[in-house]
Amino acid sequence: MKWFLNNKKVFQAILILGILPLFLSSSNCYAEDISFEATVDSNQVSLDSSFQLTLTVHGTQNASPVQLPTIDGFDSRYLGPSTHVSIINGQVSSAKSFIYNLYPQKVGQFTIPALSITIDGKTYSSAPIIMEVVAESSSPQGQNQLQAEQPTSLQDKIFLVINTPKKEAFLNEKIPLSIKLYVAGLKVRYSPQIELSHDGVAMDEFSKPKESQQVMGGVPYTVVEFNTNIYPTRTGDLTLGPAKMDVQVYVKSAQKHFPDTDNFGGIFDDEFFQGFLDHIEMRPLSLQSADLSIKVLSLPEEGQPRDFFGAVGKFDFQVSVSPQEVKVGDPLTLKMNVTGEGNLKTITMPSLKEQNGLKLYEPQIKEENGTKILEQVVIPTSDQITEIPALRFSYFDTATKSYQTIEHGPFPLKVKKLEPGEQLKVVGLEQKESASAQQEQLGRDIIFIKDYPGQFQSVGFHVYESFAFYLFIILSIMTLSALLFVYSWQNRLKSDIAYARKLQAPKKAKNGLAHAKHLLAKGDAKAFYDATFKTLQDYLGDKLHLPSGAITFPAVEDIFNSKSIDANIMGSLKAIFDECDMVRFASANFDAIRMRTTYQNLEKIIDYIERHWR
Secondary structure, three states: OHHHHHOHHHHHHHHHHHHHHHHHHHHHHOOOOOEEEEEEOOOEEEOOEOEEEEEEEEOOOOOOOOOOOOOOOEEEEEEEEEEEEEEEOOEEEEEEEEEEEEEEOEOEEEEEOOOEEEEOOEEEEOOOEEEEEEOOOOOOOOHHHHHHHOOOEHHHHEEEEEEOOOOEEEOOOOEEEEEEEEEOOOEEEEOOOOEEOOOOEEEOOOOOOEEEEEEEOOEEEEEEEEEEEEEEOOOEEEEEOOEEEEEEEEEEEOOOOOHHHHHHOOHHHOHHHHHHHOEEEEEEEEEEOOOEEEEEEOOOOOOOOOOOOOOEEEEEEEEEEEOOEEEOOOOEEEEEEEEEEEOHHHOOOOOOOOOOOEEEOOOEEEEEOOEEEEEEEEEEOOOOOOEEOOEEEEEEEOOOOEEEEEEEOOEEOEEEOOOOOOOOOOOOOOOOOOOOOOOOOOOOOOOOOOOOOOOOOOOOOOHHHOHHHHHHHHHHHHHHHHHHHHHHHHHHHHHOHHHHHHHHHHHHHHHHHHHHHHHHHHOOHHHHHHHHHHHHHHHHHHHHOOOHHHOOHHHHHHHHHHOOOOHHHHHHHHHHHHHHHHHHHHOOOOOHHHHHHHHHHHHHHHHHHHHHOO
16 A cells, blocks of 8 residues: 555556557447448238337437438328447447337338438438338138228228208208218227318208218218208308318327337237237328319399298298286297208298387397297287288298298287276386375474684695695695506507507497498398498408408407307307398398397397407
């Protein structure tokens, strides 16, 4: 120990000479050549499974994932990287791999092209790989026979079809629509949500999907069918679709073999273990159907009744009045039912005309189980009333291509006189008695007279002790605050266009409503719906900071759904857009009751948005 302390320089020299070769060998071992290769876990794959493509860079860890080009016959998905470092006989080697899953699209022989990667300004390329995609087979012996019967591409095994029984229909005619998902030999998970472009067409909600089996071209398919009804809102050639659906396909995929696991030997590469190592994964797939063209015919003007308001289909109309024997001032109920095949939402119910001796209340209209129901309270105010007038309902029958009118009534009515001394009392017309003002009673109180006021003392005047001083300070602060507020507000109006439009939206909507109300009173249906549509467009455009001309129901539907707008408000909003389209493009005619309901719904929509959406 003493020798080492006395001979430090000798010891340091020995230590350096011993370690230096290790550093030299270490530096030499990292001077490894860079190479790039592509490998697959199998050169043959079935149509209902997947395989892994591994791109490996040897000699460096400084590499980024390769962006795969479009490969004919396959879809791809990047899984992630894997690194590998090994030391063998003092030699250090490193590698970095990028793992991809590839999904076959059709049967046949395909080539994964040469792929390239650039590292430190130099480009390295891999060799191309030949892949064979075969149809699914339960056994090798029957593979050739089954392959001839199975679809030869993924698009043949799973696809979406949109169909209607009619390619030509009348305006507002009810057209059944079906969207079918066909699946052959695959396990899938589908979403009940279907995206369908349907500009110029009103549509009901989709019913619960139904599953069935169907054989086409000798191939058995599982069919998932979604049904609804559509109603054209304008004439001419309409394009329906495409229908879009997102599904997830169960595919078989081999376990991942990363480079850092390859040194454990090949026992698990044995064919016996491969069945256990295979696993199922979910593959997302977006399906899209072809478009569907429909020719929409206008309704004939010849023979069109004056009381026709756009009902198209096949309907039954029933009317009842009860009771038919009442006293003057007693209420009776008028009830109307419309049932049948057609768009009940756009049907305008017949209305009872105002006449002397009858007081009419606002009707209540609802839909229940495919029936549109109107109930209205009517009160006779005179014993001279002997009947409720007849009511007519007209519709266009698509089967006979002619207008049909159903009439019920008149309904006899017996109105009894009031008893002597009995007063006419009609609900809603009661007069409230004015309360008489109570006269104020003035009283007297005892006031004591002070005999001696005490000693008076002169006090000096100070400005800060006066009320006027504090009032001046308060008014000055309020005035300055008001000026600052007005300045900032005007500055924001000039700089923030969205805020300015949102601020002026209620005022413009109020003016638009006043104009629409004026047209409603005149009974001009076309001008009323033009004003209603313009008011709604301008209001929503200002509120959402969008061009007013681009405001349609599909354009605002997603925005409103994201803000959880009430479902009834959304329904009323869609109904107004549909009615405006019917009048503006299809020359439909609605009566005063329907126009008044539209006006009230527009008021409710604007009031709801102002109260719930700041």
